[in-house]
Amino acid sequence: MDRGEGVNGELVLRTDGTDLEVIANGVFLMDTRVTVSERLMVSATLARVRRGARLLIGGLGVGSSVVQALESGAGRIDVVEVEPLVVRWWERYFRARWGLSGPDLERLRVIRGDVGQHLATTQESYDAIVLDTDNGPEWLVHERNAALYADPALLVAARSLAPGGLCAYWSAWPSEPFESRLRQVYAEVERVDVHRGDVAPDVLYLCGDPR
Template sequence: MVEVVETVWGRGGELVLRRDGDAYEVIENGVFLMDTRNGESERLLVTGALDRPGARLLIGGLGVGFSLRAALDAGAASVVVVEREPAVIAWNRSGPLRTVHGDALADPRVRVVEADLVSWLWDTEERFDALCLDIDNGPEWTVTDGNAALYSDAGLVRLRSLLTPGGVLAVWSAGAAPAFASRLREHFGAVREVPVEVPRGEPDVLWFARS
């Protein structure tokens, strides 16, 4: 039986946190965004990008905290998490999602920024060893129209400029995106595409692109 835990009006529209058995789900404007059932690809998004000790990492999209927990467990020196929805931050910081990641937001290595990721990336002067982006269902299935700028040629140029030498851009998708993959290879020297099998539907896809 599915139970609605909370419904709020967020920056992107209606956000619903609901519980289905032991799992939590987040729905935005009627579209499924994430749940706590698996998280393999969300963890791999980070562990596949962190190949140096003491890395400085940015995670775009807090989600249910799987990626953040993986970054901390992998030994990241610092993690900046950019999340635009106050409710998602609250559900993770002091709400029911806190138990999913072992209260990862309380770790002193973590800084949470409440902001629209696209705008924040265009304004920041910070540099990172890895940028891990998981704010959409994929480059061709964005949650809001404005997010498409991240996956454009101009967006990829900007993202590469925010990486330290040899840094890695990691992008999560709920499915294949051939046009984006081709564009990514035009802007980065080495690109690895990794499909991740999921219990239902087509595999998730991760891209790891080195500057």
């Protein structure tokens, strides 16, 4: 359907029936077919904070996280996406794929940029932060994202939370070193395994009460 050079290399958008999939540098990245863990990440986070929470999503993806945030009663939603092509596909294809229209999107603001830089420079605070920016701390599609899982960025995200807020990280599999680093920053860290048939479970880390 479309292709082009992005910030981190070539991106391709393909269609498979009614579903859409994104290929990054020749490697499958995401699709609209299986979005269970992405949606659960948002719903589980919002269920643990106040109704109408102000939410930051790191990574637009195919838009499933945004759909879940709207369905789960988030207040204002900021989405930070580094790839201009992904934002373009959101506007041209993904919104229509999920059946979203003008009234659904009044709470949404899409910010083009790096989510780590946004958190480091914003003066705003969030009730919930959901970071689905890569495959996790130990399986990176792009090495530039390694900084998001390092101690300085963990502290920055924690300081961007409003009182009672929660920060969530997505990972393709468990990472004991990463979980240990999270526990140095947060008093409460909950690991949630998301099973999808016979494949290894996706992992969510839900973090609250910054130290």
